[in-house]
Amino acid sequence: MSRPRSATVVVALLRAQLRLELRTFESLPAMCLFAVTTFVLFHFGLNVFQMSSDLASGVLWVTLLLAALLGINRIYVADAEQGGFDGFLLSPAERSTMLVAKILVLLVYMAIVELVAVPAFAILLLEPSLWNAFPGLLGVLALGNLGIAVIGALVGALAVRTQARDLIGPLMSLPLLVPVLICVAGWTAPLFRYPEAVGVAVRWPLVLALYDAIFGLIAFALFDFLLED
Amino acid sequence: MYGKGLRPLSLITAASVALTLVAALYWAPNDAYLGFLQKIFYVHVPLAILTLCGFVAAGLMAIMHLRTRDSRWDMRSYVAIHISLIFGVTVLITGSIWARGAWGHWWVWQDPTLVSFLLVMLLYATYQPLRFAIEDPELQARYASVFAVTAGAFVPICFIVVRLAPGYVHPRTLSNINGNLPGRMQVVFYLAMISMTLLWVTLWRFEMTAKHVAAQIRRLRGLLGEEDDAQPVRRSAAPSLTHAGSPS
Numbered sequence: 001m002s003r004p005r006s007a008t009v010v011v012a013l014l015r016a017q018l019r020l021e022l023r024t025f026e027s028l029p030a031m032c033l034f035a036v037t038t039f040v041l042f043h044f045g046l047n048v049f050q051m052s053s054d055l056a057s058g059v060l061w062v063t064l065l066l067a068a069l070l071g072i073n074r075i076y077v078a079d080a081e082q083g084g085f086d087g088f089l090l091s092p093a094e095r096s097t098m099l100v101a102k103i104l105v106l107l108v109y110m111a112i113v114e115l116v117a118v119p120a121f122a123i124l125l126l127e128p129s130l131w132n133a134f135p136g137l138l139g140v141l142a143l144g145n146l147g148i149a150v151i152g153a154l155v156g157a158l159a160v161r162t163q164a165r166d167l168i169g170p171l172m173s174l175p176l177l178v179p180v181l182i183c184v185a186g187w188t189a190p191l192f193r194y195p196e197a198v199g200v201a202v203r204w205p206l207v208l209a210l211y212d213a214i215f216g217l218i219a220f221a222l223f224d225f226l227l228e229d
Numbered sequence: 230m231y232g233k234g235l236r237p238l239s240l241i242t243a244a245s246v247a248l249t250l251v252a253a254l255y256w257a258p259n260d261a262y263l264g265f266l267q268k269i270f271y272v273h274v275p276l277a278i279l280t281l282c283g284f285v286a287a288g289l290m291a292i293m294h295l296r297t298r299d300s301r302w303d304m305r306s307y308v309a310i311h312i313s314l315i316f317g318v319t320v321l322i323t324g325s326i327w328a329r330g331a332w333g334h335w336w337v338w339q340d341p342t343l344v345s346f347l348l349v350m351l352l353y354a355t356y357q358p359l360r361f362a363i364e365d366p367e368l369q370a371r372y373a374s375v376f377a378v379t380a381g382a383f384v385p386i387c388f389i390v391v392r393l394a395p396g397y398v399h400p401r402t403l404s405n406i407n408g409n410l411p412g413r414m415q416v417v418f419y420l421a422m423i424s425m426t427l428l429w430v431t432l433w434r435f436e437m438t439a440k441h442v443a444a445q446i447r448r449l450r451g452l453l454g455e456e457d458d459a460q461p462v463r464r465s466a467a468p469s470l471t472h473a474g475s476p477s
Contacts, residue, residue, distance in 0.1 A: 154379065158372055162362035168355060172376070175352035176383060179390035207393055211386065218382055222375045225295050 002092075006100075009093040013101035018108065020078055027074045028112055035067040035117035039124050050127040052194035057185045060121050064114065065148065065177055071109045072152035073169045075102055076160035089227060099153055099223040106149035114141055126192065133191040136200060140187045143205060147180035147212045154219040157226045176215075183208035232438040235431075242431040245424035249417070257417040266330040271417055273323040275425035276316050277346065281384055283313030283429060284353065288381020291374035303370040303468045306377050308436045310356055312429060317350050345391040352380050360466040370468055444470035 021028060042059045043049070051059060079085045088098060118137070122130035130137075151173055159169035187204035253271040260267030287309035294302035324343060325335050337343060359376055363369040 158359070158375060161368060161372065162359060163364070164358070164362045168359055168362055171355045172352070172359070175348050175355075176379075178348050179387060182390060182393075203393055207390055211390060214382070214386060218379055222295075222378055225371055225375050228371075 004091075004093055006094050006097050009091075009097040010101045010104070013088075013098060014104050014108075017075070017101065017105045027071045028109060031067045031070050031109065031113045032116040034070055035063050035113055036120050036124075038063040038066060039117075039121055043125060048125075051125050052127040052192050054185070054189045056121075056126055056192040057188035059125065060118070061144070061181055061184050061188065063121075064110070064117060064144075065174075065181060067113050067117065068106070068110060068148045068152060069170045069173065071106060071113075072148075072156045072173060073159070073166055075105055075109075075152070076156050077165075080160045085227065095224045095227045096220055098227065099157075099219055102153040102156065103146075103149045103219075106152050107145055110145040110148060111141075114145075128192055128194040128196075132196075133188075136191045137188065139205065140184050140191070143208045143212060144180060144184040147183075147208060147215070148177065150212055150215045150219055151176045151180070154215070154223065157223065161226075179211055180208065183211065232442070235434055235438060238427075238431055238434065242424070242427040245420075245427055249421045249424040252417045252420055257413050258411065263331055266327065269323050269327050269330075271421040272425075273320060273327055274418070275422045276323070277320045277342075278422070279425055279429050280313045280317040280320055281346075281349070283309050283316065284349065284384050285381050287313065288378045288384075291377035291381070294370065294374045295378070300370055300468060300470055303374060304437065304440060304470060306374060307360075307468050308433055308440070310353060310377060311436065312432050314350075314353055314356075315432075316429065317346070317353070320346065321350065341391040342388070345388045348387050348391070349380075349384055352383060356380070357466045360468075361464065364464060366469045373468070440467070440470065 020026075039059070042063070046055075046059075048055070079088070089095075118130070118141075155169060155173040155176065159165045159172060162168045183204045187200055187208070190198045190200050249271065253268050257268070257271070259265055287306045290302050290306035290309060294300070294306060324346070328337050328340070328343065329335050356373065356376060360369050360373050363372055
């Protein structure tokens with residue numbers, strides 16, 4: 001049998017996962033609701049009505065990271081519990097296609113969560129107008145999501161075969177995600193400066209892109225070892 | 230194999246650690262600003278460097294395990310992380326004492342070295358729980374190696390990223406060594422570096438020997454037909470050498 005083209009496999013895996021999500025709604029609604037609830041928690045916990053600059057950037061990104069953990073914990077569950085891994089390993093597809101597919105799934109999840117969470121944050125807590133920060137914010141969200149997706153796809157695969165996956169997954173991904181948080185928070189803070197946004201230091205996008213690329217390579221090199229039996 | 234020459238190595242290590250302590254306490258001059266407290270530097274800095282090198286070495290051993298599938302490499306990686314974790318805890322404690330003396334606080338967030346070290350320790354703290362949570366020994370070894378490689382790569386990257394955060398106050402030790410650290414301090418520092426390295430290697434060898442002896446005893450008992458049924462099979466975070474096969 002000839003090897004299927006990798007792009008075809010990735011698209012098939014991505015569609016399967018998204019269809020599964022559309023039928024069960026296991027992750028996305030929970031992630032969105034969790035993000036909005038966390039904003040409410042921050043409002044009461046910090047006792048602030050409106051925030052800007054460093055505080056706003058930190059609250060937004062910590063919330064997004066925590067919401068992402070819910071998705072990271074779930075993306076491999078069907079594969080591990082219902083024979084998805086076995087079926088995939090029986091097929092002649094390249095193993096790393098599954099990594100790419102899971103990264104794409106997490107990117108889609110994060111984009112949808114942010115479609116809900118960022119406007120909700122702007123309405124509930126953000127002091128400066130979202131419109132001024134918006135073009136810059138798109139870049140941060142894109143690179144930040146990529147970092148979350150790459151690390152999530154690797155750590156999710158590591159954690160899913162353990163008996164305490166709900167604990168191991170977050171415990172392992174959070175330290176790995178701290179450099180991402182440092183970069184995105186540093187990058188977003190000047191965008192949320194009130195009354196007027198200021199320029200962004202070039203180093204944050206650069207460092208974040210480099211971090212994403214390095215962990216992408218690490219995940220690509222190691223993923224095969226997580227899938228064999 | 231690992232037990233060979235362990236006795237002379239242990240004696241040399243004990244002697245060099247003792248010599249370092251004596252030299253650091255009595256021979257090296259007191260620091261002009263920090264006074265006696267600065268002596269903690271001879272323990273703290275070498276231990277920190279060794280911890281990080283140990284983590285990176287464990288990552289390299291894990292790469293060897295993934296390449297060769299020899300469970301002895303997994304054992305080496307596991308023991309290296311184990312010893313480095315113990316060293317790392319002492320680094321956090323001694324660093325905290327030093328920070329209290331030098332900067333007045335037990336913990337200083339402005340210091341990127343302290344913060345990145347904490348991050349690395351938090352990550353490695355999940356290594357043993359990860360192993361413990363996987364029952365199948367082969368799967369456990371493979372997943373632990375993937376973790377060790379990822380985390381080993383994370384060590385230098387984390388330090389670079391955190392250092393980019395502005396406003397650090399940590400003394401740049403290595404540049405001090407080349408720059409303005411006076412002669413005697415420099416000698417004692419290198420002495421401490423050597424003795425702590427010996428300590429790491431000795432402890433690593435001790436644990437490797439213990440694990441090997443235990444595996445061999447288990448194997449011999451099996452050959453004698455002496456199954457220890459009395460003890461239930463216990464789940465463990467430690468790698469098992471039953472797959473290695475070769476009596477070393």
